[in-house]
Amino acid sequence: MIYIIFIIGLIGTKIIIPYFKSLLIESNITKKNYLGKEIPVSMGIVFLPFLVINSIILRYYIENNIIYSYLFGAIAMGFVGIIDDLIGTRDVTGLKGHIKSLIKGKLTTGGFKALFGGFVALCISVGISKNIQDIIINTMMIALFTNLLNLLDLRPGRSIKGYLFISVLFFLSVNSYEKILIALLTANVIAYFKEDIKALSMMGDAGSNILGVWLGIISANSFNIYTRIAILIGLILIHIITEKYSLTKIIENNKFLNYIDKLGR
Template identity: 50%
Template sequence: MYTYFMTIMLFCIGIAITLLSIPMISKMLENSGMIRENYRGDMIPVGLGLVFIPSLVINSIILIYSNIVPEKIIMIYMLLFASIAMSFVGIIDDSLGNRGVTGLIGHFKALFKGSLTTGAFKALLGGFVGLTLAVTLSKSIPNIIVATLVVALSTNMMNLFDLRPGRAIKAYVILAIIIFLASAKFNREVMMLIVPAVLAYFYFDLRALTMMGDAGSNVLGVSIGVFIVSSFDLPVQLVSLVLLVAIHVLTEKFSLTKIIENNKFLNYVDKLGRGL
């Protein structure tokens, strides 16, 4: 049964576990040589998006234990499966990725020439994860196609935003708030499986102390996709898909950073808190 107590409890547990996980996972990555130069030239740990997983798993156990309705349990497993799968492929890209190929189109061009990049592998897995979720939710072909594309493009969208400290998480929080307010009660509990971890990590990303990498941005994106396809019907999913396609087309032609810098409001929001 939905209660405000459950939402608050999951939120607090998610914050606590993530704050405990950050220094341990950061040290683990440093010891493994997962250090990369950021946009300012500082050498910082990369792949800290792994910190989203511990609280996600523990909160999922709590929410599954407190529910007996199969449909609700399936929704929890959908988020759990999608997040772990995309974090897995993300850490592969963070550690082995070839930065010589950029952009979704660039990775698929390389694939068609017979060269599988980590970026193409990530995109393909994202598509299959989206398809798995889509066929779980519906047996209608149009619904399956739309849901698959929404999940796959949502996942990649957060990679597009994750080019400056805090930018992707700011976009994520705005989208999560909109979805939270428009969602059913149980869907809000499901959101508490991952949102608290993102908020707990926000400071470290904003201050450029660490990079969450694709191991994190993939989780942000796929969770937004899961929230959309599990919370809303086809018309809303179609609107979401149109917006996602538009963002991808725009960023293939123009630099997202330049677009943000040339808009006073977006530039203000983008830099807010970064210099503290």
């Protein structure tokens, strides 16, 4: 099943990429990247068609309704990501900045994304958790994983490299069904990877949100309480650091991380 799902997702997504790219260019859905080059944005929507198609195949052969939680999270966060890609500004940055704006009565796209994403995470957590403690931990993990992949998406290929690294670690640690779910999204991501790392298009928040929420649900649904607490502490520490220091500067100042970051560009 893993091989079938992976091949369908890889080939299918590869085929539809040019169609979605043309659609975005013709609709003038473009933005300047960090080098000032105008390229299509929100290309992360190419992950969704074969997420849905492969989910249908998976649910038909394996009777496990948890797949609907993953689909709900991916579609919901993809939706809010598109909104941020299309009308978002960079006047306010950081999770703390968006929350402060919200408290002052000003809604930013980042604030809406944080608020909406929090409720999406809560909705999913209620469905997969056993008690209140689980709901709190899982909600925070899903929300912070979503934001983490978004934080990484400031240079070509960076967010996808982060996703692939974490997904490999998860793949080695989860059961066979969760392995299929990781393969389900990873096939689409690999098919798109060249577009992103060569700066031919930006997956945008539409893509990074999908990657993050998927990892968040995998971690919330697969690991015991102690592992989840450890992951949550790690996510909180990363977010505290990135509120104070530029993640890009941290990466650039570390030879190993900088090498990995630039690899393939």
